Amino acid sequence: MAIRRNKLDRKANLTLDVGRVVDMPPGWAFTIDCPHHGKLKFDFNPFRESGREDLASHMRDALWNMRHTSVGATLYSYLNVGLRPFWRFLDDLTAASEEIGRLDQIDRALLDRYLAWLELQLVSTGKDRGEPWSISSRRVTFNLLKSLLLNRQKSGAPVSTDLSFPRNPFPNANRLSQKREAYSVPEQKRILVALNQDLKAIHEGRADLSGLQVLVVHLVLLALATGRNMQSLLDMKRDSLQAHPLPDRELMVTYKRRGWSTQATSLRKTLAPEAQKALQAIPTTIGEHFRALCAITAPLVDEIEQRHQAYVFIWRITHLERKGQVVRLDGQLANSGLRMFVKRHALQDDRGKPLALNIARLRPTFATELYRRTRDIRRVQQALGHANVETTARHYAEASPEAKRDHAIVVDGMVSQFTRMEVEGQVLLAADGKIPLQDMKHLLAGGYSTGIARCKNPFRENESVCQKFFHCFKCPSMCVFEDDLWRLFSFYYRLLTERSKINSAHWLKTYGPIIRRIDTDIASQFPADKVEASRLKAQQTPHPTWKGMLL
Template identity: 55%
Template structure:
């Protein structure tokens, strides 16, 4: 079997006028259609106010021309992320009496001022609302507006300022600030798989309330993601011929495509025998291939009513709301996100901390990689399963260290130097490995050498070798450690702080001391058994620790 690259249709409709190419948008509002995302509407009427019609027209024409080389989804993100943020900067300049109405007014100095202005902005929505823009967010805005302006320079150099240029790297090392996608823990995996198995029984064995079409697609999307480690886009674009023959009689290929680079990836999967294949409609499939075949048969009745370009895709659904209600379309990322959110809420999924969480397909990929690495111990097999070109990519971003590796390393190291250590503390090696604390600090930590006024510190030394004695800062410090023996001292401080509240200015309390009380109640108390917390509270009320018998200085 030969896996060929996917054919890309790059044909465009360009009109000519006496030999001169004319490629202008039909108006201020237009639709850009795309094979992968369908039609997306653009409305540039929003940018015509305050005398900026000329620059708005230039950017509108640029976005329209870029449709030949970029997906409409990417262009829409350029508008939402780049142009809208740049327009807010222009509004700020207009309020200061400076009006930018032409592209010729945009030069390197203005770009530098734009970058400086972004450093002073706060997020107005999302989980980071009220906080300053993160560096990755500012980088995304910069890349979007830079891409548009560079295309303007290529498309119509005469309309652009000659001094327009961009800093080479305004946000160095920004990639290091993006946290890697963490795999799910074993207990969280069990919770997710249990929820999926419950829904599979509902689908195949008619147990419980019947699921909607979107939820059926969601269940199989999560099943395939957990089993193969494929990304969301590759799974949404599975086609009906994605299962192909393997050279071995007991194996099959699941072929997925990746848009970036137009690459295909073939995952070898176990082939079911004929008896298993005949029963996939009446019982839960036992392998990936049969899960795919069931899903393909489930959406097969929708093929005739779907658009011709969508008929070969497996993830077909009936639109249940909006102007296109009843229409057959492919499941998009936003549809998948909403369905996964409903799935997580319906099963009341909770993580290891007892908090509700929403399943993320981007975390299922490193979860599969970590599990495979723990089973085999072979990083090359993980690289092949994920389809990475370099093993360094797999090791850096996906395959976490096998469970127990830090403990084993710390135990071996301790055995090598144990003959030189006179004072031993039971369990210090494992505590150092689990807490990622230097082994040299554990003796002092457990032996009360690193005690603070409220708890303990894993490393009380500063860069200039001085000792930290700011106990209020402990509650924001990652080196703070609280053992069961420290609860009496901690709650003595807790009740002393409450007794002094009447002497503290309300604003100062809300800013400094209130968050400390809240952190003890929520973040620290929840880590210990309730009976231990109650005993420490009672002891602190009756006989406070000597450190906190007197008033706070």
């Protein structure tokens, strides 16, 4: 059976006025009917305040125009993630007696100031409350606003002649962004034990689980077994299982909405007779689990909208104003169900904290486990559906500790085989250089401590001591021990305190990279609890070196 790509519907529902095409929003508040997320309401009335009606109208028109190319969740992101921070930036300008209310007032200089303003924003909720926005958050926020402005620029709206965009406002963002870590083997075992308990209860008919929890259990199971993204799993239909050329296999076909690509996963097929299958407590293959889920949700098919009847992940809402309605499971509800799943089973991570369970981390978990079993990176690439093997190696297939140990043993053996040079009286610290034993003693005793951390070799060529601590973050001689974190974060928060007194261009060039280096390259090397304690101590009682000192 041929596997065909989804056909992209490029038809736009246009309104005609005496033979003339009219594609304008019906007002400041309107509803968009998304084929995936249903009817979504948008209200631009709050954006009209403070004399910004002209600018708000253009942003409204841009969002309305983009409804043909973006799904409902993306349109909500343009409004809530792209526009609202920019409006707060404009409020700050208004407070400084600078009014920006028209589209033609937005130019390159204003966008550069907005990028500098984003550097100052702090997380207001969650576990990272009080921390600066991550580079990923700032990049997403800016790119959403950029998309709206580009739409107006291409549509012929009266934009500024000086409107242009930085070529690369977030250099090395992909490298600096936090990598999605795979779950450890003990964490995987705890997840599987919880899944097994729920699956037994479901198929033995003694489960007191909500419809949402039943879907979440199968969603986690399919993600662990196939490594697919959440949206691809939520978009699975009742004909997703298809025949395979081999009799003992079957294909699970999923569609990736972004890119309109098709992915097929080969699954083992049980050849047991139907009578033997009936005696099994729970299904033994992923295909059988999928068929069981189809059977569970089948009674709801006739109650959901016709355009959603082919989908598998559907459920009946049991609370609030939509109680009794049958709807498709979306990402937000799935994440809520995952949190309930963790709470029901009291799942914990390796540090004893509640496990942060999400489908995004199950994908690298699948990749890491497959690589551990096969040691074949190209097989992992094919399983994940990547076009480039470098993407798989860099972001998904993480080498296990055993593989790193084996690699170190091989390298050590090769070095000892091809060289007889032995260095006496020296020890190796990290991977970037060797330190004489006497210098090592000074380093550990604090004799080579600097204003922010420690230095492996603080002496310059003329035997003077280097005091350029701002250059430490580019110097290979810089060392940070756990005892230095208090001093380092005291400097970190002192720098943030002086931010308002520093020219924005100077901050972006000199001080911003230092803040990012501490957050991404240094803090990530230490236990999270030690870093959090040092941050708190630095805020409450700064190190004397940085207490009350002006930069």
